[in-house]
Amino acid sequence: MSLLNTAPEITLTTKVDDLLNYVRKSSVWYMMFGLACCAIEMIQYYAAPQHDFDRFGTVPRPSPRQSDLLLVAGTLTKKMAPVVRRVYDQMPEPRYVIAMGSCAASGGIFNTYSVVQGVDNIIPVDVYIPGCPPRPEALMHGIIKLQEKIRKEHYIRK
Amino acid sequence: MDPLQIAKIIEEKFAGQVLGTTTHAGQVGVSLKKDRIRDICLFLRDEPAVKMDHLSDLTAVDFSRYPGDAGPRFEVVYTMISIVHRHRIRLKVRVPEEDPRVDSVASVWQTANWHERETYDLMGIKFDGHPDLRRILLPEDWEGHPLRKEYPLKGY
Numbered sequence: 001m002s003l004l005n006t007a008p009e010i011t012l013t014t015k016v017d018d019l020l021n022y023v024r025k026s027s028v029w030y031m032m033f034g035l036a037c038c039a040i041e042m043i044q045y046y047a048a049p050q051h052d053f054d055r056f057g058t059v060p061r062p063s064p065r066q067s068d069l070l071l072v073a074g075t076l077t078k079k080m081a082p083v084v085r086r087v088y089d090q091m092p093e094p095r096y097v098i099a100m101g102s103c104a105a106s107g108g109i110f111n112t113y114s115v116v117q118g119v120d121n122i123i124p125v126d127v128y129i130p131g132c133p134p135r136p137e138a139l140m141h142g143i144i145k146l147q148e149k150i151r152k153e154h155y156i157r158k
Numbered sequence: 159m160d161p162l163q164i165a166k167i168i169e170e171k172f173a174g175q176v177l178g179t180t181t182h183a184g185q186v187g188v189s190l191k192k193d194r195i196r197d198i199c200l201f202l203r204d205e206p207a208v209k210m211d212h213l214s215d216l217t218a219v220d221f222s223r224y225p226g227d228a229g230p231r232f233e234v235v236y237t238m239i240s241i242v243h244r245h246r247i248r249l250k251v252r253v254p255e256e257d258p259r260v261d262s263v264a265s266v267w268q269t270a271n272w273h274e275r276e277t278y279d280l281m282g283i284k285f286d287g288h289p290d291l292r293r294i295l296l297p298e299d300w301e302g303h304p305l306r307k308e309y310p311l312k313g314y
Contacts, residue, residue: 079297113304113313114296 017154024068024094025150027057028143031067033087035074038101041133042073051136056143064090069146070123073133075103076116088123096150098142099125102132161186161247164208172198187248192234195251196261196287202238202247203266210238213263214246216273218281222255223307231255232283236263253283262288280305 034042046053046060053060061067064087076084088097099119102108105128107117119125126149129142165179165188175198177189190198202210215237221227230252239246253260262285264271274285275294282303285291293300302309 079295112311113309 016156020155021151021153024153025147027059028069028096028146028150029059029061029067030069030071030098031064031087031091032060032062033070033072033084035072035076035080036101036103038073038104038133041136041139042071042100045136045139048136051140053140053143056140056147058143064088065092067091068095070095070097071100072097072104072119072123073100075108075110076119076122077114078116079114081116081122084119085122094153096126096146097123098127098129098146100129100131100139100142101134102130105130108132159207159243159245161245164202164245164247167205167208168198168202171201185246185248187235187250189250189252192251192253192260195236195249196263196266198249199236199238199263199266207243209240209242210247212239212241213237213267213269213273214239216263216270216277218253218277218283220281220305220307232258232281234260234277234283238267258283259286260284261286262291264288279303282306 032039032042032046045051046058058069064070068091070088070091072084088095097119099105103110103115104119107115111117116122127142127146129138131138162179162181165176165186168188169176172194175191175194177191180187180189202208213236215235217235219233219235220231221229221233222231232253232255234251234253236249236251237246238249251260260283262270262274264274264285265287271289272294274288275291277283278285278291279293279295280303292298296304302314304313
């Protein structure tokens with residue numbers, strides 16, 4: 001193992017990393033966490049025939065224990081914040097989070113007493129998708145950005 | 159039935175409880191004292207000519223920043239509709255700030271249960287006789303009533 005850690009670009013480990021990353025990014029199963037109006041655009045994305053999420057290998061799961069990605073779509077209120085944290089903690093690693101919409105990214109226009117100003121105050125976020133609500137094509141762009149991020153990870157070669 | 163006739167019926171049946179009747183944009187509002195509001199609501203629901211079987215809305219208004227207003231601070235507003243006769247009316251009850259209590263109408267219309275919980279949660283008006291008066295929108299351990307005028311927008 002120490003040889004693999006010290007030698008920088010051994011062909012074998014690079015190819016294994018590439019294969020693992022390709023496999024991981026092609027089947028990102030997400031937990032649908034629609035909280036508010038952005039959920040409609042998320043539903044449009046995976047259920048409607050015009051934009052089809054499934055062709056990227058993503059499958060909606062109802063449980064966090066079966067998913068790689070937590071797709072937080074909508075306004076997060078302070079009453080809901082411990083629930084989001086608990087759901088995120090239940091996800092097995094490697095796990096990713098996408099904050100969809102302005103409210104999930106930064107609180108949106110609701111700078112009030114009951115809204116958490118951005119879901120990244122509670123859980124770590126990988127991709128932010130702005131919009132109110134973002135079009136399904138914007139969500140597609142976000143998923144592709146997440147796939148590019150997964151592609152650059154390395155597990156064998158530290 | 160014309161809503162003004164309903165106001166007249168209330169005035170005849172409950173003498174001395176009606177403080178005034180206002181009309182705006184075709185909508186009639188009857189200002190009442192808060193002593194017998196539950197009896198009045200029961201009468202309006204059961205009287206065959208009136209038959210107000212649907213409580214459309216139950217909410218409260220804070221008049222503390224209203225220019226030129228000198229009365230009690232809160233006003234509880236009941237908006238009710240008759241599905242049978244297709245008429246509607248609004249009842250308004252002023253409640254003072256020192257003792258913000260009104261009789262609950264949850265036993266008259268079941269929908270008032272959650273509406274009164276919301277009014278208690280956001281305005282702090284207590285409803286006597288409510289079966290389960292606790293916060294409904296905010297977390298249970300929240301302090302303060304956010305829709306009052308002195309509560310800051312971003313909270314504390």
